[in-house]
Amino acid sequence: MKQPIFHGAATALVTPMHEDGSINLRVLADLVEEQIQNEVDALVIAGTTGEGATLTDDERSAVIACAVKQAKGRVPVIAGAGSNCTAQAVRLARLAERAGADGLLEVTPYYNKASQEGLFLHFQAIAQATRLPLMLYNVPSRTGVNLTPDTCQRLSHIDNIAALKEASGNLAQMAKIRALCGEDLRVYVGNDDQITAALSLGACGVVSVLSNLVPQAVHEMCTAFADDPSHSQALQFRYLELIDALFCEVNPIPVKRALQHMGWQVGPCRLPLSTLPAALDARLCGVLKRYGLYAAK
Numbered sequence: 001m002k003q004p005i006f007h008g009a010a011t012a013l014v015t016p017m018h019e020d021g022s023i024n025l026r027v028l029a030d031l032v033e034e035q036i037q038n039e040v041d042a043l044v045i046a047g048t049t050g051e052g053a054t055l056t057d058d059e060r061s062a063v064i065a066c067a068v069k070q071a072k073g074r075v076p077v078i079a080g081a082g083s084n085c086t087a088q089a090v091r092l093a094r095l096a097e098r099a100g101a102d103g104l105l106e107v108t109p110y111y112n113k114a115s116q117e118g119l120f121l122h123f124q125a126i127a128q129a130t131r132l133p134l135m136l137y138n139v140p141s142r143t144g145v146n147l148t149p150d151t152c153q154r155l156s157h158i159d160n161i162a163a164l165k166e167a168s169g170n171l172a173q174m175a176k177i178r179a180l181c182g183e184d185l186r187v188y189v190g191n192d193d194q195i196t197a198a199l200s201l202g203a204c205g206v207v208s209v210l211s212n213l214v215p216q217a218v219h220e221m222c223t224a225f226a227d228d229p230s231h232s233q234a235l236q237f238r239y240l241e242l243i244d245a246l247f248c249e250v251n252p253i254p255v256k257r258a259l260q261h262m263g264w265q266v267g268p269c270r271l272p273l274s275t276l277p278a279a280l281d282a283r284l285c286g287v288l289k290r291y292g293l294y295a296a297k
Helices: 025-037 057-071 086-098 116-128 149-155 171-184 192-200 215-223 229-238 240-246 253-261 278-290
Strands: 008-012 042-045 077-080 103-107 134-138 161-166 186-189 205-208
Touching (some): 042 057, 057 086, 086 103, 086 116, 103 116, 103 161, 116 149, 149 171, 161 171, 171 186, 186 192, 192 229, 192 240, 229 240, 240 253
Parallel strands (some): 008 042, 042 077, 103 134, 134 161
């Protein structure tokens, strides 16, 4: 049986940038502190929401090191280190380990459309290159490939492959992974609209976009489930409209814009991600106001 990397809510944190596109480490440190003060259970840095695919090696090292320094061991810092090139993913894993990360988020290789055997060998190679625990990341809508339950079971036998972020949206698949792997592969849901459903299947928590905005609520949604599932469910229902608004355009465009409307100087997304269209921005503003999150300007 493997120990969970964390229980509860991990925020897939945005990477703040200046208007010229350079990394804003001061705001990043402030965001990390705000998250911890509001009871988040872990932080994911330089993942999809953190625009990890557009970061240089130096930038990736800097944002991981900044988060680790600010967190001061209070919560685990999990670093995005995936690539569709196995050798590159190995290099990024070692870079994240040197920067002080507590764990690695490793997405399935995108574009290549690897076979299940190729996926197994890819993750095996990364695991052999680091002492850190790996959280595999299955998100077929972005990568074009699905990590099957049978392959998850094979990977669960590797000592430092500890967890799976399951973002396929397929709860039946999640159930099968849980049945096959048990406590040898801890499951975290990657979809904010499925938190309580995933917890009912034995998930340990969520890697959340929503918790960029309301970390305490997402933490509570997870931790309340064991003793008061009806309260957890009520929180899930309460935040559905906000979750929907945060995915009105490709992530992280809406969540970065939402944080700007809340008063955070997180800057723009990097190309090829663009700005939120005016009609969607107006919708997002309306939703933020209804949740009391909009900062008057």
